[in-house]
Amino acid sequence: MAGPALLVYTRTTGYRHDSIPAGIAALRALGGFEIHAREDPAAIEEPLDRYAAVVFLSTSGEVLTPAGRERLTAYVEGGGGFAGVHAATCTEEDWPYYGELLAARFAGHPPVQPGRALVEDRDHPATRHLPPVWETTDEWYDFSASPRPNAHVLLSADESSYAGGTMGDDHPLAWCRTQGAGRVFYTALGHPAEAYADPLFLDHLRGGITWAAAAR
Template identity: 75%
Template sequence: MTTDDRPRLLVYTRTTDYRHESIPYGVAALAWHGAFEVDHTEDPAALERPLDPYAAVVFLSTSGEVLTPAGRERLARHVESGGGFAGVHAAACTEYDWPYYGELLGARFTRHPELQPGDALVADPGHPATRHLPAVWTRTDEWYDFDAAPRGPVRVLLRADESSYDGGGMGEDHPLAWCRTQGAGRVFYTALGHAPAAYEDEDFLAHLYGGVGWAARTAD
């Protein structure tokens, strides 16, 4: 914790594959929120050090293999011992070579159709990431498909209505945002947030802040 008692986030944006132009907008939005103190890095060595100072680690549109073996060990230890983890958008396109990460996140990205408008359906209106949203949330984004819908102790927050856009590949069981526990820690993921404009959209920002806050145990 900091001297003003704001929870601290480590926002990690390293990419070794596709890089989203929205990354700096996402970092700025998390810092602007004011509820958190944000440390932003793309240095994998930052994940090799103790993560105890952080209420949550946020992977903001990371891609490819972004962690060292020591960083993987530290992140797993952080979450298992009660720390938070939040993944945004391309965080599901990350660490394919690390099986634990797939378990942690709950699903892995496979493909998406072209950027287009569509409808996200609120599956759980009682979560801080969704309680402000209409039952049908129309927006323009990349509508990610995943290798499977997350199972086990998973709370699905948003689903995609594939009838509202072209190219969906998962059918009716198509989650877009969810949360879960891992060990003693909390995990939140949202597939949304592709474009820079998302980080100026009040509904998306409230979704992001609510999810990250839940992972960091500042919102329930």
């Protein structure tokens, strides 16, 4: 029996991640969800109430029409779940509401390299399965400001474990928050295709998306 439906939106008008197909395949393989993967802006203009959550998977640039923005706003404010993965913070940069929704904007990154992620919440579904110090390889996003004032941080970066971080001691990587009646989850991880074969990362995604989808 199919589980709750997710709209996995992967439109890009900027940089396109080679890992998007691996991400879609991984979400399908997680089980428990019926995945509707779409690229066209019409996907967000259509009624969204049938979805437990909308997932922006490494979207980039301006990816929504004015009608899509209105539809997404009403959906989240009315109790819909939203999850952003990796480059979702490089998206809709001229739409203030979207910046508030995700609570942070992408500012840059050093080269892909190994580093350490520190779990801040040992009880949340997105992080409770992780070791307290998670050693992984990814593209360690920096943000223009910490989302901490407006979000509950789940995972942060240990900048001493890799080269090129710019945020210092307060460098969130994954967080969650509420927006209206909806729930929002974001993880900065997920750049390399190999991430989507990592059981720890897959459990991180499953937990975060499941938490966001539970609002409906």
